[in-house]
Amino acid sequence: MLSELQRAQLEEFSREMGKHKPTSVGYPFNQNVQFSEFYHWYAVSGLADMALNNIGDPRQPSPYALNAHSFENEVIDFFAPLYGFTPNNYWGIVTSSGTDGNNHGIYFGVNCLRAQSEDPPIVYVSQEAHYSIKKLTHLQQLDMRMIPTNIRGEMDIEAFEQALDPRRPALVVMAIGTTFKGGLDDQAAINAVLAHKRPVAVYRHADAALFGGYLPFTDHADLVNQQICGFDSIAVSGHKFFGFDEPLGLFITLPEVLQRQNPFHVSYLNAAVPTISCSRSALGPLKFWWQIHKVGIEGYRRNAALILKNAIYLKHRLDEIGYPAWRNEFSNTVYFRRPSDWIMRKWNLAPDEDVRLGGKLAHDIVMRHEGMHLVDRFILDLLDDLSD
Numbered sequence: 574m575l576s577e578l579q580r581a582q583l584e585e586f587s588r589e590m591g592k593h594k595p596t597s598v599g600y601p602f603n604q605n606v607q608f609s610e611f612y613h614w615y616a617v618s619g620l621a622d623m624a625l626n627n628i629g630d631p632r633q634p635s636p637y638a639l640n641a642h643s644f645e646n647e648v649i650d651f652f653a654p655l656y657g658f659t660p661n662n663y664w665g666i667v668t669s670s671g672t673d674g675n676n677h678g679i680y681f682g683v684n685c686l687r688a689q690s691e692d693p694p695i696v697y698v699s700q701e702a703h704y705s706i707k708k709l710t711h712l713q714q715l716d717m718r719m720i721p722t723n724i725r726g727e728m729d730i731e732a733f734e735q736a737l738d739p740r741r742p743a744l745v746v747m748a749i750g751t752t753f754k755g756g757l758d759d760q761a762a763i764n765a766v767l768a769h770k771r772p773v774a775v776y777r778h779a780d781a782a783l784f785g786g787y788l789p790f791t792d793h794a795d796l797v798n799q800q801i802c803g804f805d806s807i808a809v810s811g812h813k814f815f816g817f818d819e820p821l822g823l824f825i826t827l828p829e830v831l832q833r834q835n836p837f838h839v840s841y842l843n844a845a846v847p848t849i850s851c852s853r854s855a856l857g858p859l860k861f862w863w864q865i866h867k868v869g870i871e872g873y874r875r876n877a878a879l880i881l882k883n884a885i886y887l888k889h890r891l892d893e894i895g896y897p898a899w900r901n902e903f904s905n906t907v908y909f910r911r912p913s914d915w916i917m918r919k920w921n922l923a924p925d926e927d928v929r930l931g932g933k934l935a936h937d938i939v940m941r942h943e944g945m946h947l948v949d950r951f952i953l954d955l956l957d958d959l960s961d
């Protein structure tokens with residue numbers, strides 16, 4: 574039993590969190606989270622008092638009976654076509670985060686390249702790509718070439734061409750929406766360079782943590798379409814656009830990539846386990862399944878249209894008051910000159926710097942909880958700041 578003091582501590586904590594929620598606009602987390610009904614069902618069903626585990630390959634029969642693999646597979650079956658994978662020509666999992674998806678992309682990519690060449694691969698990634706890529710590259714002890722970016726945060730194609738060593742396998746991580754500016758690497762141009770310089774082997778991983786959530790539900794779905802872009806794997810975060818209450822995500826790849834993964838056979842699981850983590854959440858896939866059926870494609874379309882519309886509105890309001898601000902095409906991120914500390918704190922803004930844009934910057938990632946009304950309030954605070 575919890576003591577009264579302990580209960581009070583929890584109450585205080587949830588009140589405090591609730592205070593931050595409405596003005597949290599600097600991080601790519603959709604606060605429009607709706608899972609009370611799910612958790613109510615989960616508790617009442619008895620599942621909250623069981624140890625479910627999605628250990629193993631969800632497409633293989635699992636000897637551990639308490640799993641939600643069938644739900645995980647349905648989630649992947651729902652998303653694979655949205656990312657342009659053809660029927661029966663994909664394999665995927667619900668991950669524990671975008672980083673987990675990137676880790677699988679890089680790890681699977683290296684295994685794939687090792688199957689084709691004895692030379693160690695080189696990872697190519699832009700300077701403004703997410704730091705998870707750099708950390709994971711370090712973790713897996715790979716050689717990396719950091720490619721400079723243009724002013725919008727996209728990989729500089731000429732610099733990529735110069736850096737590309739055709740004698741060694743190339744593992745290219747493409748940022749489909751960089752963290753700070755929402756820069757989109759030009760996949761067609763990257764592909765053209767690869768086709769022209771022809772490295773001994775190539776693997777392309779798309780890091781679409783944020784943009785990969787909403788792009789499939791817009792007129793620009795081609796930007797995350799496997800058949801059109803030619804990537805070998807893609808990672809998307811669940812707690813960003815989709816609005817989950819905790820980190821989770823999607824990782825989808827091609828069957829030929831899966832076939833080139835580790836051969837370690839785990840006898841007590843009766844199979845080879847391709848995933849990096851052994852125990853995996855069963856709750857995440859269940860929540861994803863629940864949301865897909867509750868929100869549906871139409872709901873996701875509406876949400877995607879709204880965040881882009883409100884991002885355009887925010888940029889328009891910033892222009893109106895003459896505040897230096899930028900927004901890339903297809904992006905729900907608006908970046909601007911960094912305001913005073915009290916605004917940074919109140920609106921939970923994230924700082925960055927770029928001398929090409931005059932130095933100190935901040936950004937607002939417009940998610941579903943930031944409507945026009947909230948944008949107007951933010952602008953009033955900025956005006957206050959300017960008049961100080």
Ligand SMILES: *Cc1c(COP(=O)(O)O)cnc(C)c1O
Nearest residue numbers: 670671672703750752782783810
């Ligand atoms: C957020 C983000 C990540 C990391 O994803 P997590 O879900 O936070 O682990 C990776 N890449 C990009 C582009 C991101 O925006």
